Structure formats: C-alpha cells, structure tokens
Amino acid sequence: MCYNYSVMKALVWKDIGEIELVDRPMPELCSDKDAIIKVVMSSICTSDLHIIKGFVPKASKGIVLGHEFVGEVHSVGSGVKKFVPGDRVSANCETFCGECWFCKRGFVNNCENGGWEIGCSTDGCQAEYVRVSYADSVLTKLPESVSFENALFVGDILSSGYWGAELCEIKHDDVVAIIGAGPVGLCSMLSAKMFGPSRIVAIDTDDSRLSVAKENGLADIFLNPDKCDIGDEVRKLTDGRGADSVIEAAGSSSSFQMAWEIARANAIVAVVAMYEKNQVLPLPNMYGKNLTFKTGGVDAAKCEKLVELISQNKINTDFLITHKFSLENIKEAYKLFENKDDNCLKIAITN
Ligand SMILES: NC(=O)c1ccc[n+]([C@@H]2O[C@H](COP(=O)([O-])OP(=O)(O)OC[C@H]3O[C@@H](n4cnc5c(N)ncnc54)[C@H](O)[C@@H]3O)[C@@H](O)[C@H]2O)c1
Ligand SMILES: [Zn+2]
Numbered sequence: 001m002c003y004n005y006s007v008m009k010a011l012v013w014k015d016i017g018e019i020e021l022v023d024r025p026m027p028e029l030c031s032d033k034d035a036i037i038k039v040v041m042s043s044i045c046t047s048d049l050h051i052i053k054g055f056v057p058k059a060s061k062g063i064v065l066g067h068e069f070v071g072e073v074h075s076v077g078s079g080v081k082k083f084v085p086g087d088r089v090s091a092n093c094e095t096f097c098g099e100c101w102f103c104k105r106g107f108v109n110n111c112e113n114g115g116w117e118i119g120c121s122t123d124g125c126q127a128e129y130v131r132v133s134y135a136d137s138v139l140t141k142l143p144e145s146v147s148f149e150n151a152l153f154v155g156d157i158l159s160s161g162y163w164g165a166e167l168c169e170i171k172h173d174d175v176v177a178i179i180g181a182g183p184v185g186l187c188s189m190l191s192a193k194m195f196g197p198s199r200i201v202a203i204d205t206d207d208s209r210l211s212v213a214k215e216n217g218l219a220d221i222f223l224n225p226d227k228c229d230i231g232d233e234v235r236k237l238t239d240g241r242g243a244d245s246v247i248e249a250a251g252s253s254s255s256f257q258m259a260w261e262i263a264r265a266n267a268i269v270a271v272v273a274m275y276e277k278n279q280v281l282p283l284p285n286m287y288g289k290n291l292t293f294k295t296g297g298v299d300a301a302k303c304e305k306l307v308e309l310i311s312q313n314k315i316n317t318d319f320l321i322t323h324k325f326s327l328e329n330i331k332e333a334y335k336l337f338e339n340k341d342d343n344c345l346k347i348a349i350t351n
C-alpha cells in the first residue's frame with residue numbers, strides 16, 4: 001500500500017448499522033505520553049458489532065472502530081520511556097495510566113484516566129495509524145520469536161479469556177464449564193487449562209465451534225445444549241454437585257441462566273460476555289446456592305505475561321485466524337464475521 005502521510009484510510013462508525021471506509025487525517029501526538037502506531041494487523045471483535053448496533057453507551061458516533069491490533073511504533077512523545085520508533089508492539093484494548101488508585105491495584109479497566117477508549121470513545125485501530133495514550137502502560141514489546149500474527153489477540157480476547165479463567169480461582173481437581181466456544185470462550189479454555197483443572201467442559205450450540213475446541217485440545221467434554229440437557233450432563237460429571245466454576249462467554253439470556261444453573265453451590269460464575277440487554281438474576285430460585293458472580297470488562301493487565309507464554313510456546317492463538325482481508329475490504333470482512341459464514345472465528349485485517 002502506498003501511504004499519503006497526511007491522510008489515511010480508516011473504518012468509521014457512522015450511525016446505527018452503518019460503517020464506512022473513509023479518508024481521515026493521520027493521528028498526531030496529543031500528549032507527551034502518547035505514541036502513534038503504524039497498524040500492521042488488526043482484528044474485528046464481537047464488541048465492535050455491539051457498538052455498531054448501538055448497544056455500547058459510551059461509544060461515540062464518528063469514531064474509527066477497532067481495539068485489537070499489533071503494529072510498529074511510528075513516533076513517541078517525549079515522556080514515553082519504554083518505546084522507540086520501529087519497535088514491534090501489541091496494544092492493550094484498554095487505556096490506562098498505571099498510576100491511579102485502580103491501576104495500582106490491577107483494575108486497569110476502571111482507570112480513572114482511561115478505560116475502554118480505543119475504538120469506542122477515541123479513534124481506533126481499523127485504520128493505517130492509531131494514537132495510543134499512556135503508551136508505556138498500554139503497549140507491550142514483541143520479542144523476535146513472536147510474530148504479529150502470534151500476538152494479534154493479546155490485548156483483547158486472549159486477555160479476556162485469561163482474565164475469565166483467573167476470576168474462577170481454578171483448583172487442580174475442579175470441573176470448569178465454559179459456555180460459548182467463540183473466540184473468547186476458546187481463549188478462556190486455553191487459559192483455564194494452564195491452571196490445571198481436572199476437566200474443562202466446552203458448551204456451544206454450534207458444533208463446528210465445539211470441533212475447534214476438540215481439535216485444538218482445549219477441553220475434555222463437549223456439549224451442545226440443543227442436543228442434551230447441560231445441567232444433567234454437568235451434574236453427572238460432578239457427583240450431582242454442578243460445576244466448580246463457570247465462565248459465561250456466550251452472551252445470550254439462555255446462556256446467562258445456564259451459567260448459574262450449572263454451577264454448584266458456592267461456585268464462582270465469571271461473566272465475561274457482554275449483553276445487549278439486561279439479564280435477570282432470579283434470587284429466590286438461587287437462594288442457598290451462595291454463588292459468587294464476577295462480571296464486567298477485562299482488566300487486561302497481563303499482556304507481558306501472555307506475550308512471554310506465547311514466546312515459550314505455552315499458548316498459541318493462531319488457530320483463531322480463519323480469514324484474512326486487507327483494510328480496503330474490511331466492510332466485506334465485517335459481513336463475514338457477523339454472519340459467522342464459512343466457520344469464521346477471527347479475521348486478520350492486514351495493512
Ligand atoms: N468482558 C470483556 O472485556 C470482553 C472482551 C471481549 C469480548 N467480550 C464479549 O464476550 C462475548 C463472546 O465474544 P466472542 O467473540 O467469542 O463471541 P461469539 O459470538 O463469536 O461467540 C459466542 C458463542 O456462544 C455461542 N452461544 C450463543 N448462545 C449460546 C447458548 N445459549 N448456549 C451455548 N452457546 C451459545 C455461539 O454459538 C458462539 O459460538 C461477546 O459478548 C463479547 O462482546 C467481552
Ligand atoms: Zn474486544
């Protein structure tokens with residue numbers, strides 16, 4: 001691609017259901033802690049679809065979409081200490097200062113000076129260049145052994161899957177049920193595996209996605225709610241108790257209900273999915289189950305660790321990239337991703 005250094009291509013969310021690839025001015029450094037990244041590869045996240053449908057209240061119309069990407073540092077502000085132009089990096093989907101009350105405790109999603117901004121309330125990465133605030137906190141350097149493709153999901157879905165698994169406080173003899181074998185659920189499975197549970201139960205209504213989990217050795221038991229009673233099956237595996245922890249990564253009303261129903265008393269239910277409408281917690285029906293619910297946006301504070309695990313071949317997410325498109329054809333890529341055509345899991349958008 002030939003670059004015009006003052007204008008670039010970018011995918012913009014125009015209005016409900018409307019996106020457009022347009023010419024945009026190149027981003028510029030706005031603070032001494034900013035970096036401008038030349039995007040090498042980006043991806044489309046299910047959360048982008050939630051924005052386009054108007055279900056993300058803090059998303060601003062007119063923004064450049066995208067929050068999952070890898071690239072090369074193009075320029076840095078004078079306050080950026082860890083990065084220089086030319087560095088290969090992955091970027092966190094969350095902007096965080098690293099210094100406020102929440103950041104110091106690892107709750108970077110709640111950073112008093114950031115949160116989910118890139119591709120939501122500030123311009124995102126489905127473009128040729130993107131500005132990243134608090135570059136020293138948000139970027140992770142990639143060692144030579146880790147390719148851009150290897151690291152594409154570090155800052156969002158892999159972080160989310162790992163976070164979901166961490167929330168579950170998995171112990172060695174636990175049975176962990178993961179609802180949804182989409183990209184996030186699959187990342188939850190490969191992360192949960194590292195904590196050494198006795199069994200991982202993958203649950204999805206889509207057999208092709210269960211097959212991906214099976215082919216990649218990410219789970220031990222594969223259940224389709226359209227073909228069996230999930231509660232019965234999970235109780236059979238656990239002497240009638242229910243799952244020791246449940247990760248809900250599907251995002252529908254029925255999967256939300258399934259999550260607490262298949263959990264044993266005193267289990268942890270980690271809700272990683274983002275819903276398009278309110279869900280109901282029927283407390284009288286749950287009375288006595290004494291569940292712990294953990295919910296919300298990922299605290300993506302473990303990117304360095306995840307890159308290290310990738311470089312040690314302990315994690316590999318390459319199998320998630322089922323399709324590749326150039327930025328010019330990104331609208332076509334959105335259609336394929338949204339419809340899950342051709343068994344699409346994740347798309348790498350290359351610049
Ligand atoms: N918490 C966070 O910070 C965070 C980060 C990234 C993504 N997300 C959210 O995580 C969710 C999952 O993302 P994804 O990209 O994997 O989405 P996806 O739509 O590709 O995958 C969801 C999977 O759930 C399955 N499913 C739907 N209803 C089901 C049901 N009732 N029972 C069993 N399976 C069911 C679908 O067949 C699908 O395979 C989305 O809501 C996304 O917005 C959250
Ligand atoms: Zn996302």
Ligand SMILES: [Zn+2]
Nearest residue numbers: 097100103111
């Ligand atoms: Zn902060």
